Amino acid sequence: MADEIRNKYATLQIRSYNIELMADIENLIMRLRSAGIDFTEEIAEAMLKTPIEVFSDHDHRAFYHDRPLVFLETDDGGIKTISAPHMIVTLLHHLEIRENQEIVLLGAKGGYLATLIAHIVGPKGKVVIVDPSIEVIEYVNSRLDESSCISCTHMESVETKPKGLPGVMHRVLVTGQIEDLPEWLSENLVEGGFAIAPIGNRECQDLMKLERQGHEIMETALGQVIFGPVDIKKSIPETPSPEEFASMIEDAVQALDDLEMIEIENKHQFDDLIAELRSLPDDLHPPGPDDGEEHPMVNLLMEKGGLLMSLWPFIQLMSDNRLAQPGSPDADLMRGGHEDMIP
Numbered sequence: 001m002a003d004e005i006r007n008k009y010a011t012l013q014i015r016s017y018n019i020e021l022m023a024d025i026e027n028l029i030m031r032l033r034s035a036g037i038d039f040t041e042e043i044a045e046a047m048l049k050t051p052i053e054v055f056s057d058h059d060h061r062a063f064y065h066d067r068p069l070v071f072l073e074t075d076d077g078g079i080k081t082i083s084a085p086h087m088i089v090t091l092l093h094h095l096e097i098r099e100n101q102e103i104v105l106l107g108a109k110g111g112y113l114a115t116l117i118a119h120i121v122g123p124k125g126k127v128v129i130v131d132p133s134i135e136v137i138e139y140v141n142s143r144l145d146e147s148s149c150i151s152c153t154h155m156e157s158v159e160t161k162p163k164g165l166p167g168v169m170h171r172v173l174v175t176g177q178i179e180d181l182p183e184w185l186s187e188n189l190v191e192g193g194f195a196i197a198p199i200g201n202r203e204c205q206d207l208m209k210l211e212r213q214g215h216e217i218m219e220t221a222l223g224q225v226i227f228g229p230v231d232i233k234k235s236i237p238e239t240p241s242p243e244e245f246a247s248m249i250e251d252a253v254q255a256l257d258d259l260e261m262i263e264i265e266n267k268h269q270f271d272d273l274i275a276e277l278r279s280l281p282d283d284l285h286p287p288g289p290d291d292g293e294e295h296p297m298v299n300l301l302m303e304k305g306g307l308l309m310s311l312w313p314f315i316q317l318m319s320d321n322r323l324a325q326p327g328s329p330d331a332d333l334m335r336g337g338h339e340d341m342i343p
Contacts, residue, residue, distance in 0.1 A: 022048070024064045025047055025048055025051075025052075025064075026048070027064075027329075028047075028064055028066070028085055028327050029044050029047060029048075031066070031326070031327045031328070031329065032066075032085060032086055032089060032326065032327040035086070035326035035327060036326075037086050037089060037090065037326060037327075038090075038093050039089035039090070039092065039093045040093065042097070042119075042120050043089050043092045043093065043116070043120070045119070046092075046115075046116040046117075046119035046120055047085075047089075047116065049119055050112065050115050050116055050119065052069065052082070052112060054112075054143055055071055055082060055110040055111050055112040055115075055143050056069050056070065056071040056082060056110060056112075057071075058070045058071070063082070063084075063085060065325065065327075065328045065329065066084050066085050066086055066325040066326060066327030066328045067084050067325060067328075068081040068082065068083055068084050069081060069082045070082075071109075071110035071112075071139070072110070072135065072136060072139050072232070074135060074232060074236075076236055077235075077236045077237050078232040078233060078235045078236045079228070079232070079235050080108075080109075080110070080133075080136060080228070080232050080235065081109075081228065082109050082110045082112050082113070083109065083113075083175070083227075084325070084327075085327050086325075086326050086327045087225070088112075088113060088116070090207075091113070091173060091175075091196060092113075092116060092117070092120075094196050094207075094209060094222055095117075095171055095173055095196055096171070097117060097120045097121060097171065098120075098121070099120070099121060099122045099124075099125065100121060100122060100124045100125045101121050101125050101126075101170060101171060102121075102125060102126040102127075102128070102166060102169075102170060102171075103117050103121060103125070103126070103127050103128070103170075103171045103172075103173065104128045104130065104165065104166070104169050104171070104172045104173070105117075105127065105128065105129045105130070105172075105173050105175060106130055106131075106158070106172065106173070106174045106175065106176075106185070106197075106230060107131055107174060107175030107176040107230040108129050108131045108136050108137070108139075108140045108152070108175070109175045110139070110140065110143065111129070111139075111140040111143045111144050111150070113173075113175065114127045114129050114140075114144075114150045115144070115145075115148065115150065118148050118149050118150050121149065122149075123149060124149075125149055126149050126151070127148075127149055127150045127151070128150075128151055128153065128165065128166065129150065129151065129152045129153065130152075130153045130154075130155045130162045130165065131152070131153075131154065131155065131230070132154070132155050132156070132157055132158055132230065132231045132233075133154075133231060133232045133233065134154055135232065136232055137152045137153075137154050140152050153165065157231075158178060158182055158230050158231060159182050159183075159184075160184070161182075161184035161185075161188075165188075166188075167188065168188055168189075168190045168193070169185070169188050169189055169190065169193055169195075170189075170190055170192075170193040171193065171194065171195075172185060172189070172193075172194070172195035172196070172197075173195070173196050173197075174195060174196065174197035174198065174230065175227070175230065176198070176227050176228055176229050176230030176231075177198050177200065177201075177202060177205050177227045177228060177229050177230065178197060178198070178199060178229075178230060179199065179200070179201065180199065181195060181197060181199070181210055181217070186210065186212075186217055189210075189211075189212040189217075190212060191212055191213070191214070192211070192212065192213070193211070193212050194209055194210055194211035194212065195209075195210045196208070196209055196210075196222075197210060198225050198227040202229065203226070204224060204225075204226055205224070205225050205226065205227060206221050206222075206223070206224055206225070207221070207222040207223050207224070207225045208220065208221060208222065209222055238286065239286040239287055241284070241286070242277045242278065242280040242284060242297050243277070243278060243282070245277050245297070245301075246274045246277040246278050249270060249273065249274055249277075249308075249311065250270075250274050252311055253267060253270045253271075253274075253311070256311075266307070266310070269307055270307070270311070273300075273304050273307065273308075276300055277297070277300065280296055280297060280300075284296065284297065
């Protein structure tokens with residue numbers, strides 16, 4: 001009798017949990033629509049059927065507040081995220097998905113995005129994930145339903161066509177920053193087929209629709225975005241070079257000077273520090289854990305620690321990418337849209 005009561009209680013708890021999750025995603029969808037973001041009923045239904053909790057063990061509140069959600073971190077500092085909901089629905093909207101289509105994803109996004117697409121294309125459709133990281137592929141395979149129409153393939157690099165990919169492609173979604181569309185991808189787009197991709201450098205990209213028309217690839221800009229790189233290895237943080245540090249300080253000092261918020265004496269001190277950083281060798285190796293204060297750049301920055309402390313909050317403010325959150329509960333829903341499409 002006691003076991004029966006415990007089982008019933010556990011069932012009620014699961015049912016209550018599922019109801020809460022459903023309410024969270026329904027409210028999120030409502031806020032996204034109120035913010036003026038376009039997406040179809042099919043996309044909304046796919047989100048209702050696909051609990052984000054399956055695809056990440058991190059705090060899911062970020063996702064329901066329209067923020068990116070981490071799904072994988074590596075021991076050496078690499079990190080991959082599932083894009084914020086407003087970006088996910090934007091990508092799917094521009095992909096123009098139809099039932100029975102075959103969709104290629106370059107970059108896994110934890111398997112969440114592929115699962116949404118699988119719901120839309122249906123059992124006769126197909127979703128192919130290709131990713132340059134074995135860790136990401138293994139992670140995604142562990143989260144996917146084996147009965148789904150999704151397959152995962154490892155690729156040597158973004159620039160190299162993976163084995164087993166369809167000979168021709170109708171729809172391709174690139175889920176991370178690339179500088180140019182890989183040749184293997186553009187060459188295999190069918191007439192009228194297209195790729196959606198964030199094209200640009202690490203700091204900022206343009207979300208582009210790249211459509212095959214005859215022998216040409218026609219480009220349509222869909223808005224500015226900021227995505228992390230496709231390859232998780234390229235997301236490993238790197239120590240800025242002396243020149244990069246000098247440029248950061250120079251930009252911050254110039255901004256403070258324009259605002260008349262820096263004393264002339266401090267400005268001269270920063271000018272001296274910038275000059276000293278730029279006098280360091282161009283091929284100076286990045287500081288490692290065993291270098292300590294013996295590294296010339298670390299030694300210089302330690303000497304000027306007091307001076308830098310006064311500037312550091314402003315440098316952080318300048319380098320902070322302000323992410324759009326039109327689907328956040330705190331967003332101003334009366335604005336009728338969003339200026340930036342930031343994942």
